[in-house]
Amino acid sequence: MFLQNALDFLPILLKGAVVTVQVTAGSFLLSSIIGLVLALMMVSKVRAISMFAIGLVNVIRGLPIIVQLFYIYFVLPDFGIQLTAFQAGVIGLGIAYSAYQAENFRAGIQAIHQGQIEAAESLGMRGAMVMRRVVLPQAFRIALPPYGNTLVMMLKDSSLVSTITVAEMTRAGQLIASSTFENMTVYTLVALLYLALSLPLGYGLRRLEARIGKRGKA
16 A cells, blocks of 8 residues: 555655655855855945945844745735746755855855965965965865754755745645645655755765865865
C-alpha cells in the first residue's frame, strides 16, 4: 500500500520540488545581493550609513520570516503593489535572509588584515578597486562556510512560502494529505525529498570549501 501510494503521489511532489528549488535559488540570489550591499554599508567609514545598515539588519532579523511573507503578500496590495504568491515568497525569503547574509559578508570583510589594504593603497589602488580586487575575493573565501550553510537553511525554510499558497513541495504534500488522508506516506515522501535535496547540497558545499581552502594555502 505504501509503495503504491508513493508512486501515485511522487509525480505531484516532484513538481513541488521544482518550485522549491526555484524559490530557494531566487531568494538566495536576492539575499546575496542585498546582503552584500548591506555589508558594505555596515563597514562604511561614514557613521550615518553604517548605523542605518546595522539598524536595518537588526529590524529584519527581529521579524519572523512568516510575518514578513504575510506583510509582502497580504499588506502590500493595500498600497497598490500586487505580487504573485511566488514573487512574494522569493522577495520575502530573500529579504529575511539578507540580514544573515550581510553578517556573513561583514565578518569576512572585517577579517581581512588592515596591512593588505594599506599595501594595496600604496600601489595606487583606490577604495573601490581595493574592495573589488583585494578584500572581497578573500572575504568570500572566509565567509563561504556560513554562506553555504545559509543556502541549506533557505532550502528548508522555503517550506514557509506554503503559508502564502506557493505550490512548493510542502504545500503539495498538504494538499495531497488533506484529500487522501495518507499522512504518513505523504510526509515521509516530503521528508525524503528534502533530504535528497539538502544532503547532496551540503556535501557539495563541503567539497567546495575544501577545494577553495587548498587554493588559499597554495
